[in-house]
Amino acid sequence: MLNSFIPILAFLFQEVVGNDRLAQMKHAATHPDLSKFLVIGALLFIIGVAGVLTRRNIIVIFMSIELILNAANLNFVAFSRYLQETGSVNALAGQIFTVFVIVVAAAEAAIGLGIVIALYRNKETIWVDEIDLLKW
Amino acid sequence: MILSGYEALFFWIFALAAIFAALLTVMARNAVHSALFLISSLVSVAALFVLAGAEFIAGVQILVYVGGVMVLFLFVIMLVNVGAEEHGREEIFNNRRQVTASLIFCFLLVAGVLYAVNEGYRGLQKSRPIPENALGAGTRPTETGPPGATGTSMITKDTEAVGNSLYRYASLPFEIASVLLLVAIIGSVMLARTLKQEASADDVDPELLQEEIARDSELAKLEPQSE
Numbered sequence: 001m002l003n004s005f006i007p008i009l010a011f012l013f014q015e016v017v018g019n020d021r022l023a024q025m026k027h028a029a030t031h032p033d034l035s036k037f038l039v040i041g042a043l044l045f046i047i048g049v050a051g052v053l054t055r056r057n058i059i060v061i062f063m064s065i066e067l068i069l070n071a072a073n074l075n076f077v078a079f080s081r082y083l084q085e086t087g088s089v090n091a092l093a094g095q096i097f098t099v100f101v102i103v104v105a106a107a108e109a110a111i112g113l114g115i116v117i118a119l120y121r122n123k124e125t126i127w128v129d130e131i132d133l134l135k136w
Numbered sequence: 137m138i139l140s141g142y143e144a145l146f147f148w149i150f151a152l153a154a155i156f157a158a159l160l161t162v163m164a165r166n167a168v169h170s171a172l173f174l175i176s177s178l179v180s181v182a183a184l185f186v187l188a189g190a191e192f193i194a195g196v197q198i199l200v201y202v203g204g205v206m207v208l209f210l211f212v213i214m215l216v217n218v219g220a221e222e223h224g225r226e227e228i229f230n231n232r233r234q235v236t237a238s239l240i241f242c243f244l245l246v247a248g249v250l251y252a253v254n255e256g257y258r259g260l261q262k263s264r265p266i267p268e269n270a271l272g273a274g275t276r277p278t279e280t281g282p283p284g285a286t287g288t289s290m291i292t293k294d295t296e297a298v299g300n301s302l303y304r305y306a307s308l309p310f311e312i313a314s315v316l317l318l319v320a321i322i323g324s325v326m327l328a329r330t331l332k333q334e335a336s337a338d339d340v341d342p343e344l345l346q347e348e349i350a351r352d353s354e355l356a357k358l359e360p361q362s363e
Contacts, residue, residue, distance in 0.1 A: 032147045033138045035257040037188065040151045042249040044158050044181070046242050051162035053238030054229045059167050059213055063174045066205065067158055070181055073193070081188045086264045092301045095294075098193050099302065102200050103313045107320035109205045113212045114327035120216040121330065129230060 037078035044071035056127045058119075062112050069105045073098045139187060147187050154180035165228055167213045175206050192295040 014022055028036075044067055051064030080094025116126065123131060139147050157177035164170045178201045185194035229235050302310060331348060334340045340348075 029148070030144050031138050031140050032144055034260075035253060036147070036151070037184070038253045038257065039250065040154065040184070042246070042253055043155050044177075046246050046249065047155070047158040047162055049245065050238060050242045053241070054235045055162065056228060056230055057167055057170075059209065059216070060162070060170050063161060063170055063209065066174065066201070067161065067177065070178060070197075070201075073197070074181055074184060077185050077188045077190045077193055080190065082260075084189070090301065090305065092297055093305070095190050095193050095298050096302050096306050098190070099196060099298075100306075100309060100313055102196055103317060106200055106205055107316055109208060110320045110324040111327070113208055114324035116212055116216060117328045126216050 034078055034082045038075060041071045041074040041078070044068075044074065056129055058116055058126050058128050058131070059113075061128065062109065062116075065112075066105060066109070069101055073101055076101070143187055147184070150180045150183040150187070153177075154184065168210065171206060171209050171213060174209075175202050178202055178206070189292070189294060190298075191292055192298045 017025070048064045048067035048071060051067065052061050055061055055064065076094040076098045080091055080098075083091035083094070119131060120126060123133075125131060154177050157173045157180060160173040161170050161177060164173060178197060182194040182197040182202075185191075185197060329337075331340065335345055335348075
């Protein structure tokens with residue numbers, strides 16, 4: 001049943017999208033360029049933002065922040081490659097910046113997890129909605 | 137930058153792996169599962185770095201993130217996890233209004249970012265087109281070194297180029313980063329000390345110490361040490 005379904009779907013898809021556009025899409029899918037890297041980076045960034053905004057576990061929130069920083073790194077590296085190919089003078093600046101982002105992420109994780117330990121020792125909780133000392 | 141052939145295939149495999157692992161990181165009930173999914177997401181992004189020609193960054197990503205930061209995360213999860221969430225006793229997301237508001241915000245962000253990426257990329261292609269001779273599979277300005285013993289493996293010069301420009305253009309930020317790491321080490325040690333450890337280092341306000349001793353008599357035994 002599924003076997004007969006797929007060609008019909010493909011045909012409908014082709015009818016709706018059109019042959020030129022379909023060929024374009026196929027070419028874009030088999031030849032990913034800078035914009036595909038940027039889209040992946042954007043999606044990772046947004047998943048990270050959603051994690052920071054919705055989760056209750058403070059450690060998972062820290063992990064989501066790592067996701068956000070990592071998405072930024074992906075953009076830096078993709079642009080660095082793009083600039084290498086356009087023949088820019090200092091095209092490796094993106095990769096160097098990525099190294100510093102990783103350094104800052106490591107420092108942030110160390111400090112943040114230290115705060116989590118101290119907080120757990122005093123408040124006995126890791127749920128952010130129960131940590132409301134500064135809220136009035 | 138245009139990938140083709142197997143590079144394109146691996147690009148999609150790792151891109152999908154990174155996104156699904158990231159989604160599962162945010163949605164997993166158990167924090168340890170979250171950490172493991174985050175590791176697979178980071179490894180997939182490291183593979184994307186290799187495809188983008190940044191071998192050094194990919195190596196650093198795996199060494200620092202997966203080898204260092206994630207192990208630290210797992211340690212802290214083991215230390216503080218109360219184990220209530222995986223049995224379904226605790227809600228893992230914030231209350232419903234917050235989740236709805238943030239999801240709406242995120243959808244707006246998706247739409248805006250995707251629109252901006254497409255428009256910006258089109259403008260970039262106009263203002264900074266890739267020269268014709270750079271197109272095609274695997275063409276990179278950073279050449280590869282001599283072939284290895286098998287004759288097939290090619291060692292790229294990416295690491296050498298990054299090292300050169302790191303010390304040529306960014307040596308001051310490099311030193312500042314080392315000071316930052318030192319501050320982070322000292323700061324996290326200071327933050328994670330217990331009152332006992334602080335008392336034995338004679339680092340507590342005397343009045344506060346008296347109050348704490350009144351609550352917990354164990355602390356009084358530490359006092360002679362500090363004098």
